[in-house]
Amino acid sequence: MEREVMEYDVVIVGGGPSGLSAAIKLAQLSKENNKPLEICLLEKGSEIGAHILSGNVFQPTALNELIPDWKDKNCPLNVPVKKDKLMFLFKKFGISIPSFVMPPMNNHGNYVTSLGNLCRWLATQAEDLGIEIFPGFPAHEILYENDKVVGVRTGDMGIGLNGEQKPGFEAGIDIKAKYTIFGEGCRGHLGKQLIAKYELDMDKDPQHYGIGFKEVWKIKDEVHEEGLVIHTNGWPSAKNTPAGSYLYHADNNEVYLGYVVPLDYENPHLSPFDEFQTWKTHPSIKPYLEGGERLTYGARALIKGGIQSLPSMEFPGGVLVGDNAGTLNFSKIKGSHTAMKSGMLAAEAIFNNIDSGDILEFDEMIAGSWIHTELYKSRNFGPMFHKFGALIGAAFNAIDQLIFRGNLPFTLHHKTPDYACLKPAADMPVIEYPKPDGKISFDKLSSVFLSNTYHEEDQPCHLTLKDSSIPILQNLPMYAEPAQRYCPAGVYEVVEKDSGPEFVINGQNCVHCKTCDIKDPSQNITWVTPEGTGGPNYPNM
Template sequence: MNREVMEYDVVIVGGGPSGLSTAIKLKQLDTNLNICLLEKASEIGAHILSGNVFETRALDELIPNWKELNSPIKTKVSKEKFLFLGKTKSLSWPTWLLPSVQQNHNNYIISLANLCRWLAEQAEALGVEIFPGFPASEVLYNDDGSVKGVATQDMGIDKEGNKKDGFEPGIELVGKVTVFAEGCRGHLGKQLIQKYELDKGKDPQQYGIGFKEIWEIDDKNHEKGLVMHTAGWPLDNNTYGGSFMYHAENKQVFLGYVIGLDYKNPHLSPFDEFQRFKTHPSIKKIIEGGKRISYGARALIEGGFQSLPKMYMPGALLVGCDAGTLNMPKIKGSHTAMKSGMIAAETIFDHFKSNKELSSFEEKFKASWLYKELYEARNVKPSFSWGLILGIIFTGIDQILFRGKLPFTLKHKHADHETLKLADEMPKINYPKPDNIITFDKTSSVYLTGTNHTDNQPVHLKLKDPNLPISYTLEKFDEPAQRYCPAGVYEVQKENNINKFVINSQNCIHCKTCDIKEPSQNIIWVTPEGGGGPKYGNM
């Protein structure tokens, strides 16, 4: 079938901080460039989920007068706390003893979704064409093997793959350069990393799953500007993770939990760990009497420097967490994602102006503060593979005494899908039932995300082998998809004593965890029809 073709100087895939920064920077460098940006969500920001304590460094460079432009960056961090949680007790760690990367006094508590909406306004004002509701579903290649652009998803296909009444074919967006900015585990980025072997010689990428809830709490418990992190309970010493609680404006707190997807126990349920965490006395006392108004989850990058793939390839660049620029010890990826996009824009500008190869991205990247930041942070996450306590001790030495300059680099040994132990060998975990006040089940949580996918469309969670979940994964690992999925997409149902693997794809909140953690890499996340997925507000 012949699809309509639209040509641009630059095609950007993804309307998060990295894609939008690429677009803005490009337009600032050359206002005549034709740039379009595709976003799979129904509007910019609707698939964005992040803590977020924002470091303004990249934004200061990109839009120096952001304070005058009514940006949604208002709440300065006023106070910080770090707690080690025991089952009922907590130990407050003095913040002056935290490595400087974990100090936030110059940062702001923001909603990244709202920042992206604002960045999109800036980009549109500069003439960038932004198309929300159009997922890029396919990479297009030139005959010489370079990236030619992307194609958008066909709209109006039924479950069986037939065209429905309102069928609208996808179109081809051809760019002189294409920038992939899909965020963590982008489904096209994944294909490109494979095709161009961008991760050759790098450690396997490491991921985490992050949960976030927004609570409206009692005035008396709210301290605007307070940033609090915890480690410890309910996770054991061998599971990497921790919580955040940020007191934002309007009596809201952004409450979240991140768990490394290198966890070993297939019985672990990240969602239930997060719910259980909220019952800790030092957390419960803050949210008690409040109301949960939002919920969401998203996979994030934790691999850092060692796992960062090459970010350029013929005809295209990979930016932000589509590559993996998050700074793990800082627990921040927005400013780094933005900076990587800005470097990409400068590279593309030089490419157009003086015919420099896209590979010049590498030099620019190495000369930037982004590189320095990621390099210095590199040893923190791998040290936690020795457990929480040794990890903290090492991090203290590495980050406080040596400021990331130790003369060696620790390795990430395994990909996250390889770390699960057999279900029989690991302890079962009994999670408490939700009380529907502080803790909730997945169904009522997903309800808050506003998630919807048009009925009667092909399932966008593909199984390479449809029998594997029951014949192998259920037997060996008690089908962990039932637990790692934060939206209850996967279920094993018994029908007449026969187990059946059910995929409720309409619940999918696009976190990509299944694509990452499935032990046999049997689940492939592809783009559903445009506009589908969550409709996050100020996440």
């Protein structure tokens, strides 16, 4: 098949904080040194920000470096954090914890914002600098020459469910470049391939993840407190599942609230979505939401392995940046600032080598930056929770962060991949979740409706099975087929037919969270890019 070929100096995959920051920094260096560069950025969402989901309390450290005058450019950082509140929840009450015991959770100088809207603003800054941005063009596969990455191929458009070319078929484009930056976000499907091909994670701990939920609510004026930031852990999660929550008061009487469940949980009966919905009914949370209106819903995996799991981020012909590699600081529950900084450093490394095409010294630049300092100080945060559970783990982390400032003379490790942590369903308690009331708690399908998710139904399913027999023959008897519960969008079902149980994939519901690609105990599900513009269309996440 003949394909159109486009050539650039640099191609960037992903329009999130890391990719946009890399683009802006490259353009700035190009302008400062009077050295024109051809740069393009590919984004699989229908627009920049459509697939962005984050809490989000934003730390402006990297933004201050990248665009020092952002306050004069209508940047959507309008709500400074005014108050932090930490709580440990029991079933019927919550205990306030002094915020000073966990210094990384001090949000003084940070902002409550929509990361999607911040990315939209960053995109305008990039375009003003001459960056070509192509939304709706997912990078589908990697192009290699002599074992070196030389670009990416975008996905074909107009392929039918059975692989046939439909009327209006358009072949994907080969976009070649001297260097390719992969900023796909957590569990990027191309980043995953690169890590495996070049063994970038050799001698590292397995990467670890969580699934994060978010809803935006409009609440009553009398319970709204602009700039208030609340974090909780404890109920309703089990003692050995240290989930946590957030409730951020933005402007316009809106709150951003959500729940994060680590994906190393053991009980296959656990439903992260229902844990989140149950959490909202707690006496410390429910009063904020009563009489309010839920506006949007979404879910996304987040990467939290930290420095023990951080792979090498460079390879012949390109780099990984941001959460495609795993730069999130889990003790802060923040990764946007580190993602941006990694993109900026990638831009510097590439600009300095753009003519020679040499292998970069990007890993050394990361190691010498404040990204490494942050990740090193938080290195024991996740492993402590995994080892000791929610309450004791929180106490040990308080000692580590408050007294030792993250400099304990040892490093804990978590050597078991998340998918291998599940125990047989027969050995674990069944969890009975309360039915949603339609006012505070809701079901999956009505929630997915609020994510504005759409996929063309007549296309190959982007949730592929290596072996179609495994869900029923292995996962169902051993783990009660956990995909029915860990998926936050009702994509996977086990349906009883006359011939027996059948595994059904409702790919049109997929919100691109990547949880199935991570948590499936048989590692049988592979997420690949659907047709361009498919997926959620988050307006304000």
